[in-house]
Amino acid sequence: MTILIRGGTVVNADRVFRADVLCDGDKIIAVAENLAAPAGATVIDAGGQYVMPGGIDTHTHMNLPFMGTVTQDDFYTGTAAGLAGGTTTIMDFVIPAPQQNLIEAYHQWRGWAQKAAADYTFHVAITWWDDSVHRDMGTLVREHGVNSFKHFMAYKNAIMADDETLVKSFRRSLELGAIPTVHAENGELVYQLQQDLLKQGLTGPSSHPLSRPPAVEAEAANRAIAIANVLNTPVYIVHVSCAESLEAITRARAHGQRVYGEALAGHLVIDDSVYQSPDLEFAAGHVMSPPFRSKQHQTALWQGLQGGNLHTTATDHCTFCAAQKAAGKDDFTKIPNGCGGVEDRMSVVWDAGVNAGLLTPSEFVKVTSTNAAQIFNMYPRKGVIAAGADADVVVWDPEGSRTISARTQHARGGFNVFEGRTVRGIPSATVAAGKVVFQNGTLMAVEGAGRHIDRPAFKAASAR
């Protein structure tokens, strides 16, 4: 398929310029003014609109078995929803059960992802440690295109990585040229605070944020950063939600440490008042970890994105329906943690960031696509509008608007944390791997069209 996107303004992370964009097969082949349409080409008129690299959501959980249940969105429905919102690549997580062989888990997730409508790639979680994990990390990096490993510092008695695992895995990641990433919350503290709250009879969702205050997150962020500093590894902190974690990142970066931070669209615009709702289904629908915080923390996160101490935006898309959330109706610790957003991130960040004057269009591209591609070694295949890059392109209508609702979303779960929010700035067309997959409100996602994106190590793997 040949596609000419004509008359738009290309927005890359480094500059904004008038150009047409010609795609052939799954690649962009030319970016220049006044390109002629080849015979048979599909022409998209982008007059007055922006033409940007497809969004990369660095943090999703499709088809995730978690807390005794499985997320509502699988790799097809979740990636299709992303395409409707301008996200053309997701970075999902292989999360082996404790003692599960890493390679077996990797193939399990690859099997589930066969359905994906958009490109995908995997971080692999290190949830336990022995010699086979050390060995299999090498195999994943050398043979399976994995260059990032995830560590849950929370979820005690489940997938939590202790300090021994963190140290050994960070060291192994360095050896392999992979980047360690962390969910930074002190799992022991969370567990003890949860038990205290339950003993006091505080069993509802309003206890969820009380069991995970900012200091719990900051302790883990500081610990991960300290371990990375001693071992001389980079580290990427997922879903940074509070000022204290951001301060830890900022301080480390000021001392020359290579620390990266991710902000979630939800944490940027939703505050913790949601947990006080008398509608317990609504409050439980917002239970995710780390929890939504006060407005002061939202302001700090925006400053982090503006100042370059936070680098990516993601969603942690992890959808559970009301019936699943009801597993915790008598005990908030049993509410499956997770919220959606893959369909909404680009518009939410544009509306609350660019329209509010907090981000320029180029900064928007940086934090929704380019930085992710660079940090996780997919650049310049992804993250830029340039000849040779993948034909993942969003035609962005800065004046188009929509009101977000679970009633009209493509994602499953029947709930949306952005419910009722009207956003200005929406995709008028999404091109993924050289195919028009969304145009003027119509989704044309194809099950199975997504591809696994191999991400090479950051330096040649040793012969070990």
Ligand SMILES: NC(=O)NCCC(=O)O
């Ligand atoms: N974030 C969340 O609450 N659920 C998904 C798993 C995780 O990322 O911690």
Ligand SMILES: [Zn+2]
């Ligand atoms: Zn997490």
Ligand SMILES: [Zn+2]
């Ligand atoms: Zn997550």
